Amino acid sequence: MSKAVTMKTIAAHAGVTQATVSMSLANNPRIPVTTRERIQAIAEKLGYRPNPYLSTLMRIRRKGRPLTDRPVLALVNCMAQPDAWRTTTALTIRQMREGGLERAVERGYRAQEFWLLQDGMSNDRFSEMLYARGIQGLILSPLADGAPPPMLKWQYFASVSLSVPLPASTINTVCNDHYFSALQVVRECYRLGYRRPGLIIRRIHRDRFHGRWDAGFQVARHLLPRISLAQPLLVDDWTDFSALPAWLKKQRPDVIVSPGAEPLHAALQRMGWRIPEDIGLAGLACSELGHPVSGVYQNGRLIGATAVDTLISMLERNERGLPEQAVTQMLEGVWNAGRTLRPI
Numbered sequence: 001m002s003k004a005v006t007m008k009t010i011a012a013h014a015g016v017t018q019a020t021v022s023m024s025l026a027n028n029p030r031i032p033v034t035t036r037e038r039i040q041a042i043a044e045k046l047g048y049r050p051n052p053y054l055s056t057l058m059r060i061r062r063k064g065r066p067l068t069d070r071p072v073l074a075l076v077n078c079m080a081q082p083d084a085w086r087t088t089t090a091l092t093i094r095q096m097r098e099g100g101l102e103r104a105v106e107r108g109y110r111a112q113e114f115w116l117l118q119d120g121m122s123n124d125r126f127s128e129m130l131y132a133r134g135i136q137g138l139i140l141s142p143l144a145d146g147a148p149p150p151m152l153k154w155q156y157f158a159s160v161s162l163s164v165p166l167p168a169s170t171i172n173t174v175c176n177d178h179y180f181s182a183l184q185v186v187r188e189c190y191r192l193g194y195r196r197p198g199l200i201i202r203r204i205h206r207d208r209f210h211g212r213w214d215a216g217f218q219v220a221r222h223l224l225p226r227i228s229l230a231q232p233l234l235v236d237d238w239t240d241f242s243a244l245p246a247w248l249k250k251q252r253p254d255v256i257v258s259p260g261a262e263p264l265h266a267a268l269q270r271m272g273w274r275i276p277e278d279i280g281l282a283g284l285a286c287s288e289l290g291h292p293v294s295g296v297y298q299n300g301r302l303i304g305a306t307a308v309d310t311l312i313s314m315l316e317r318n319e320r321g322l323p324e325q326a327v328t329q330m331l332e333g334v335w336n337a338g339r340t341l342r343p344i
Contacts, residue, residue, distance in 0.1 A: 005048045005318075013046065014039050049318035070110040073137045073311060074130055075100055080144040082115045091287035092176075093142055095300025096162050096307070100139050103305035107312055111139075116150060127153035136320070137311045139304075140171070145204045155321040158314035160307045164209050170326040172314070174307040176298040177330035178209050178284070182216025182257070183223075184333060185282045185296055189255045190224045192341050194280055198230030198253030200244075202237060205259065213284060217257065238263040245271065248279075255280030255341065261293045265340065281340040294338030303331055 007021045014021065016039065023031045024039035025048075075097060077085040085097050104111035112135070116126060130138070131153070138159040143149065149166045152159075161171045164178065182199075189197055199217045206214060214232065221229050230251035233243060238260040244267060258264055261283030268275060275281050283295030291297075306329060 005043075005046045007048075010039065010043050010046060010048060013042050047318075049320065070108060071137075071315075072112050072133070072135050073104050073109050073139060073308065074135045075111050075113045075139045076141060077113065077115045078141045078143050078147065078150060080117070080147070082118065084144070085113075085141045090285075092285050092298045092300040092303075093162075096304035097141065099301030099304030100162075100308050101304075102301070103308040107308065109137075109308075109312065111308075123151045124153060127156055131156045137315050139307050139311060143208075145208075157321075158311055158319050159322070160311045160314070162303065162307055164212065165326060165328050167210075170322045170324065172310065172323065172326055173328045174303055174310060175328070175330060176285075176303060177332050178212035179216040180330070181284050181296045181298070181333045182213045183220055184216075184335065185257050185284060186217060186220035186227075187224070188294075188335060189257070189280060189282055189341065190220070190227060192280070192344055194255040194341075195226060196228050196230060196252065196254040197257050197282075198247075198251055198255070199232040200256055200258040200260065200264065201232065201234060202260070203234045204236075206234065213259070235260075241267045244268075253279070255282060257282050257284065257295075259284040261285075261295055261340070262287070265293060275340050276342040280342060283336075283338075286336045286338070289334065289336050291336055292339045293336075294341040295336055296333035297336045298333050299331065306331065 007018045007025075011018045011021045016035075020031060020035070021039055021043075024036040025043060027036060079085055079088070086094065088094055101111045114126075114130070116123075121129070136157055138152075138157045140150070140159065140161045140163070142163045149169050154171075159171050161173045162175065163173060164175050165173050186197055197217070197220075199214065201213055217229065217232070221227055230253040233247045235241065235243065241264070256264060256279065261281050265275060265281055268279065268281070273279055281293065283293045286293055286295045286297045289297050310329065
């Protein structure tokens with residue numbers, strides 16, 4: 001059936017007026033039970049789903065209230081702590097939340113925040129709680145390190161994830177193009193005369209992004225002449241750089257490429273390195289345009305806003321549940337010149 005099933009469509013199939021269909025779907029007692037049940041069965045067979053925005057408008061109109069209530073979109077924090085999405089040190093992830101909140105208001109919706117793990121409830125109970133509140137659209141934050149994807153009752157919701165595609169799920173996704181970001185950074189470094197780039201990433205990032213940063217970095221050797229890549233350095237977090245001195249001595253990179261460029265900048269300075277005089281430094285996730293660290297600005301706000309736009313489009317098309325084939329939208333980063341790479 002076409003996804004554009006309306007009350008007029010149901011009325012034509014049932015041989016009644018649109019008013020009768022509206023009252024039947026609302027379980028209005030003025031309509032006989034047998035008629036209500038017949039019309040509801042037709043609506044179900046045709047795949048009718050009410051538009052949440054129009055439903056809210058009509059409910060407010062019937063009650064004679066001013067338009068202060070708006071349809072709610074749930075911003076679901078999937079991280080380990082209740083305030084983790086708002087306070088995480090990963091500024092790009094914080095910006096995703098801020099961009100999502102702002103765009104929801106711009107589009108006439110109200111964004112309400114929920115913590116997936118609140119009160120230790122199960123994914124099923126969490127789903128039922130949102131469904132009981134009339135929430136039909138979900139934006140899911142990036143997952144906590146090593147956390148499995150949630151197993152919600154997807155049939156209740158239209159859902160968009162702010163993460164790279166998840167192999168275990170077909171949820172639609174909006175994220176940065178990490179592969180292109182890595183390739184873009186190496187190309188910019190090459191343009192500035194660097195020929196021996198070295199990649200430093202966290203082990204968890206290699207797993208979570210399925211090697212996308214590594215892939216963009218490695219492909220550069222086939223696209224750029226006379227480039228020699230250093231062996232990547234994998235670290236557990238951005239506080240332990242104990243392996244850095246030995247790696248620098250053995251690999252001798254002339255520029256470091258990393259999503260942790262900002263903590264690396266401080267660590268290198270403590271070790272006596274001058275940046276960019278002694279070594280260049282380029283980030284894969286600069287926190288803002290104009291930041292002193294050179295590299296790619298992912299624009300988390302735009303990622304969050306795009307996710308909300310995608311979700312609203314799904315709601316307005318009455319799409320619920322996980323699609324058979326996921327759609328991933330990847331946003332290219334913007335180059336931030338900074339001051340940690342030498343001029344040409």
